[in-house]
Amino acid sequence: MARGRKVDSDGEVTKRLLLDIAIEQFAEYGYHATKISEIVKKANVTQPTFYLYFKSKEVIFQEITKIFQKQLINLTSESLLEEYIEEKSLKKEIQSGLTNIFTFFLENPLLTQIGFYEAESAREMKKNMVEQITENLETEKKLGYFSEDYPMNLVAESLVGSIERLTLNEILTGSSSPADIAKVLVDVYFSGIQKK
């Protein structure tokens, strides 16, 4: 094929295309097994074109995880605003927050796969989640909502684990809805499953 610019070509479009395909590939195969050669083949461009838009494989991966994290952070800060406006019970509030998160995951399955499971930075992110939740639980414990018998950091860790797994196997597979999963979680963690 001839060299030079293609007819009607547009850099923004090409870049977006490469990014989308990269997201698909990273989500499906993980970082190592994803090949630039495959990405460009699917995008119908040559390898140098890739490097026109992204400095390296490493960099495009980080760019993708950043997109995920930014969106997730946006979501949680919105959630916080909401809390203050509406007048809800604690349980309802938490349930609604969880629903939002699960909904976000459901709407961004590939990004979630990468940013929440494959990225190195996911570790850090979850650690932060655990810390945040621990703080909240401690506060609510002091306010008398929660029992004093639990080490809240372990409860938080447990909850994040539950979220991870339920996201992967229920939300991302489409088996359960965000609302259902949120409800189960809140019910279980609030009241347990033992018959009274």
Added chain:
Amino acid sequence: MARGRKVDSDGEVTKRLLLDIAIEQFAEYGYHATKISEIVKKANVTQPTFYLYFKSKEVIFQEITKIFQKQLINLTSESLLEEYIEEKSLKKEIQSGLTNIFTFFLENPLLTQIGFYEAESAREMKKNMVEQITENLETEKKLGYFSEDYPMNLVAESLVGSIERLTLNEILTGSSSPADIAKVLVDVYFSGIQKK
């Protein structure tokens, strides 16, 4: 340099050595980033020696995950036997079962890292765990121990997620003991954290 068999060499010993080092490497770096060249360097043998004992990188990895799975299955069948012998409350039984599993993880951190987190087959294994737990929960629900309001497969999924995360961040790091983690889990999942 001289070629051929080393003095005092023993196939079984060499194989075990390679396996042990491979376990370390896979546990630390994961499948892709682990290199055969590094394994044999640490074992002080050459690359063809590796292929004398293992057909491929893929195969040794599978062999390792099989070791993990076999041991884990052994453990759970023992557990079952135990249950029938001793006379315990359901909660105690479950707590004791969880303690056993966490203890096993603690005693086999590298194998656990690989077989429970890195292997493709971990997915399948956890699915089986979820199914098994779901069944048990259903049974116990019918026996009147547990509330009828919960979709037990989701509870099971949630529990496995909790186990995953607590193993990785509390057990394998040495931050908490198997007994403590088991207790928290059982308490939370049985009774919830809400103050009554």
Added chain:
Amino acid sequence: MARGRKVDSDGEVTKRLLLDIAIEQFAEYGYHATKISEIVKKANVTQPTFYLYFKSKEVIFQEITKIFQKQLINLTSESLLEEYIEEKSLKKEIQSGLTNIFTFFLENPLLTQIGFYEAESAREMKKNMVEQITENLETEKKLGYFSEDYPMNLVAESLVGSIERLTLNEILTGSSSPADIAKVLVDVYFSGIQKK
């Protein structure tokens, strides 16, 4: 971004700019390590603009070496004219010629670096210098100024070597002045360093 001609753009100016930057780069990094992408970045234009003015990397390099050679030839022909006008001793004449050359090098350090050291054509040029000097020395030998014991082509070769090295390490670094270097050369080559 908008395409097409920039406001106030002027082909000659752009070409000169590219040429100047290319001179800097070739002088600093040599032919191979100099990148078109770097030249155009520093010139604040795009790569096709470069090819608007120069057919190839090879060609701009040759253009630069030609500039150097033309100027150097100009200088030496002026020198010759001068010789006929003023009435000097042979030694003074040569010393003055050398001073002129070194001064030219000092005033055009980048061009010199390229045209006298990096260009393939520098070889040819120096060969010509050697031949010219050899002829002169032979003439002066016949005129009785110089000893008959020396193979003048080797002396000429030696002298050009001295010039090369002293230019690079004394003139271009600013360590010595053209006049000083010319004096040392003439003194050494005329009389030697041995104490009489």
Added chain:
Amino acid sequence: MARGRKVDSDGEVTKRLLLDIAIEQFAEYGYHATKISEIVKKANVTQPTFYLYFKSKEVIFQEITKIFQKQLINLTSESLLEEYIEEKSLKKEIQSGLTNIFTFFLENPLLTQIGFYEAESAREMKKNMVEQITENLETEKKLGYFSEDYPMNLVAESLVGSIERLTLNEILTGSSSPADIAKVLVDVYFSGIQKK
């Protein structure tokens, strides 16, 4: 072609072969224009074989320049020993030393091309040569052998330039013999070419 070891293959031989071809290529084309792909093609092996013996292109180049430098250093230290044994005039001594160096260059033309002209480290080496020669000249000046009118560092610099150029254009081309070149140099630098 099949994989694995070739019949009768020998690592030492292959490594030496690659080294020899690399020397040829670096000498002819310089560092940048020399390609590993070309070296291995000429050696009739594949690219990975090259990396079996040399860590990188950079490293094999350095290895080659080190060989040159070591041999040259050996030579000059031998020379020094010799000086003390034989009873010669200063001029004869220097002439003999130069002859040795030129002979070494003549016998190792490719290595010389690389180590004395292409390597980055050649700069440093020549700087050291200049310093060493300067010291010697200063000493001999103090001993009354040489005139006090010369800045000896410039004379040394000039001499190294002469050596460089004469090596490249007379020795390595086979146009003149080491002895002849050494004689001319010593004669010129000791006595000059002016008729007395």
Added chain:
DNA sequence: AATGAATGAGATTTCATTCAT
């Protein structure tokens, strides 16, 4: 049982150059 020597297949990345606008 083990090594020495080699390769197939591919990965990422770079750079000069060129169409289409």
Added chain:
DNA sequence: CATGAATGAAATCTCATTCAT
């Protein structure tokens, strides 16, 4: 006059794997 977008042609290097001994 100049740019935006793209490519051809390579280059260096890595890694699992395999013959021949």
